[in-house]
Amino acid sequence: MSIAAAYNIWANQYDTNKNRTRDLDKISTIETLTKYDFTRVLELGCGTGKNTSWLLEKADEIIGLDFSEEMLLKAKAKINDKRVIFKRADLTENWDVKNNYVDLITASLTLEHIKDLHHIFNQAHLKLKKNGLFFISELHSFKQYAGSKARYETENGTQELEVYVHHISEYLDAAKSNGFKLIEIEEWFDDAVKKELPRLISFVFKK
Ligand SMILES: C[S@@+](CC[C@H](N)C(=O)[O-])C[C@H]1O[C@@H](n2cnc3c(N)ncnc32)[C@H](O)[C@@H]1O
Structure with missing residues (x-):
């Protein structure tokens, strides 16, 4: 099953099922970004808008990109605000957003589905203003090595999604070279x- 098709099904239970990764990501997003100022935000893989509502407390404008129609429908049902635009888009293509436009880009639990991090950092660099920030919060590489990946339960058993392991060095190299x-x-x-493996890793990069 394609990643978008799997999220179209997951959309119905994404906000409500037990999901420690989703919940910890919300904490990492708020704790990290609370200390920065931002006005225009581009959310990559915004999903059901879990983080959009909080970002909206600080931002004047948010563009949320996602390729799952059903995840976007949930987001639109939750957030009806003139400052937010949700757009269907595949992040592995060029992003239809003005260059040098936003001062914050966020990617939460999305890059595990994207093979080529260089493309993401290349597009992010184009879309960010000078000194703009790129916040990433993802399943920790150690968890990926141990076999963790995005998955959910269905009547027919566990649905695992297509994922790509990203080493910490991959994020750092792709960031630096872009x-x-x-x-x-x-x-x-x-x-x-901190006895167990860390669940998430987060980065803040500056253009
Ligand atoms: C685990 S969800 C995370 C949603 C939200 N960021 C959150 O933290 O709750 C991953 C999201 O990334 C989206 N996604 C994955 N690959 C994508 C791609 N290539 N283009 C656009 N969206 C993508 C999925 O549709 C899904 O909504």
Whole structure:
């Protein structure tokens, strides 16, 4: 099943099923971005708009891109605000957004579905204003090595999605070779004592 088709089915339960990765991502997004100022945001793989509502507390304008019609329908049902535009788009193609336009780009739990990180960093660099920030929050590479991936339960069993393992060095190399500087890197754990593998890794890069 294609990734978009799998998300079209997942959309119905994405916001409500038990999902520690989704919930921790919300924490990593808010804790990281709360200390930055931003006005125009481009959300990559905005999904059902889980993070859009919080971003809207600080932003004047948000463009959410996603290729799943059903995930976008959920987002549109949840967020009806003139400052937000949700657009259907495949991130592996060129993004239909003005160059040098936004001051923050976010990608939460989306890049595990995208093979070529260079394309993403190349497009992000084009769309960001000078000094703009690129925030990434993804399933930690260690979790990926251990076999974790996006999945959900259906009546017919577990539906696993197509994913690509990204090493930490891949993010750093793709960022550097596309003109970004690393500002922050953080690992996010389920347990306060950090005994288990970190679930998420987040980065803030600056153009
Ligand atoms: C796990 S969901 C995350 C949604 C949201 N960012 C969140 O944190 O809840 C991943 C999203 O990325 C989208 N996605 C994956 N690959 C994509 C691509 N190539 N182009 C556009 N959207 C994509 C999926 O449709 C899905 O909505």
